[in-house]
Amino acid sequence: MQFEKNVQVKQPKYQQIAVDLASKIVERKYRIGDKIYARSSLASQYNVSSETARRAIAVLQDLEIVEATKGSGVIIISYEKAASFVRQFQDVQSVHELQHELMTSIQKQHQELINLQDKTKQLISRTEHFRSVNPFIPYQLEMTAESPCINQTVQELNFWQNTSSTIVGIRRKNELLLSPGPYVSLEEGDIVYFIGNDESFARVQSFLYPN
Template sequence: MEQARYQEIAMDIAHAIMMGEYHEGEKIHGRSTLAGRYNVSPETVRRAIAILQNVGVVIVNQGVGITVTSKAMAEKFVKSFNQKGEIQIFLEDLKKLMDQRRENDLKIESHLNKLQGYVDRIMSRWLDVGEIEVGKNSPAVGKTLRELRIRERTGTTVIAVVRDGSEQFSPEASFVLRGEDVLLAAGSAEGQMRLQQLIL
């Protein structure tokens, strides 16, 4: 399964924390520096940091920057990422076996479907981060995140809100949305589509 560049960067930073390059409580280079280091745009780095914040590896505070919060969570993230790769290889082998023995291998097909669903759930929880803009005339304008009940209605988690070029990470439930706010949302593609319909 091909990885997005921001997913690779999140994995690399988590691995650096696990190996002791960064320590708990230590600040990581700013997004512009990381963008130069990985030769990507600041938006790509922002998505990578959003993933790590969502799983408790780092925290981002306005005026302070990116701070490492948990080496243990970095190790957990790296191990989970590696496990997904192992599962994907196993799935590919099963697909080849099904091509050869589809008529007699109904049990293998059942296992494949279960494993694929498991991988999809893990990938959605850890890695899928989308950017969705609030429409100027959206009914969501002027409402708080609590009132919109985004998690209950879409299954996604709002990791951050980008307003006028500045990010508000882990916004409170009382955060009031404005037109042209951009939500960084973690969740499945289906959930992000429901969120887009909710705030357009």
């Protein structure tokens, strides 16, 4: 999954100018009936082309904030509609800011996920290496009531013959029985420790819990 970095949402220049003019109207820097700059003066003030200035005026005119007539220029006609336009613009900006924050958060989580995956791979690799150089680290399984092997001895179960694994210890409550031998029975709650090859755990689990 790829994300664009440092995405910034910007309004067109003419719309920014229209919002700025509307804000000045709301702040009463212009009064109803006042004339605002001619198109050429507006272009010079905002350092844009005359066409960009014309578009800004057109936005305000379409929203009935100003009225443009030949000979009279551009005249302020509505505070209320200017205020509505400014609020709408601010709401849009808030949405864009939230989208940007959300994208930033997703990017951060994505990077954290990549880091977690890398750490997990390293852990698995090192664990496999550690087990390969230390083959006698025992596996362990707990005996529960679901096992049909409860209360049977290691010998009765033919444990080694059926699993190719050797029981090296049994933890029973607070006691640890080392090398328990063939005559010890497996009881509910026992933790059975055994050694074998890479397939031993699956074989023992299937043997102790066939269902």
